[in-house]
Amino acid sequence: MRTVEALLDEAADLVVREAWQRLAEAGLPSQARHPSPTNSPHLTLAACGELTAPIRWELAEVAAALPLPVRFTGVVRFERPTSVLGWALDLDSTLASLHRRVWEAVASDSPPGTLNPLHEPGRWSPHITLGRTRRAGAFADRRIPELLPALPVSVRLTALRSYDTETGALELLEPRSQGRR
Template sequence: MRTVELVCSSGLDAEVRAVWGRLVAAGLPSLARNVHPTNRPHLTLAAVDGFPPGVEDRLAGLFDAALPVPVTLDRIVVLDGSRPLVWLLRPAPALTALHAAVWDVLAGADGQRPWHAPGAWVPHLSLALRFRDADLRLARAVAGGQRPTGAFVAARSYDATGRTVTPLGPGPPSP
């Protein structure tokens, strides 16, 4: 599986990591416990089985023109499915347009994950996996009521087979 992800500005990254740390300190599940070097706050735009030839270059060109994209975080919720605790984003028009453009580039890719498709996608930054509804109130209190702003400043692709990342477009390389 290959993903297309946006990477947070340093300030937004620090805000999310601080919440990860406070969740751990409160004894709750948190992505802070994932110590793999590729683990960092990010927004997944799409996931496919693999990239068709030329897609990485097309995506890089798209991100060269579109980044940075401003973002405001909203409320913390538990999503259905694998029950992740997430920080929802307020999807600005620039982000929605970029998401749709990424899906246009990936139109011929096999194994598109439908939950990332325009119209179904719930833009969010993950805070924890397999979260219990009973802990949501505590998680919100631990996270605090802030609604940070920042930007997505770089793009990358995660390769689940090799557990590696490849930068896509501008911005600093991401682990």
């Protein structure tokens, strides 16, 4: 599977990494414990089977809209197959438009059943993951808000990338004018 993710500006990236570290130090599940060199704070916009050339061309156009200011709104918890703790993002019209463009790009050339339905517009909950685990209820700890650093005030999504979950490869999805020639 391939994901399409938006990366955070440097200052916001550091605050998220600080949150990861604080959770780990408190003995809670944290992305700080994820040893992969590809592990970095990001916003997952979509997931699909593969990134075909038509999808890449569309995503290059979407990437040209970055940087994009976004706003954290607070702590969010999900209990899906895994327990997830994250910082929610305000789904304003600009972020919704970016997400819809990414979704339409991956949906335009993906076989049925290869898209993650949780990323579908109307179902998608934009968030930056702070921790995840298979243990149900792992983030019920009432100390969590006190453990986390203050939310960043000014945040920008700065780039699009794709992550290949099978090979671990990362690919920066650059606007055509900035990409390799």
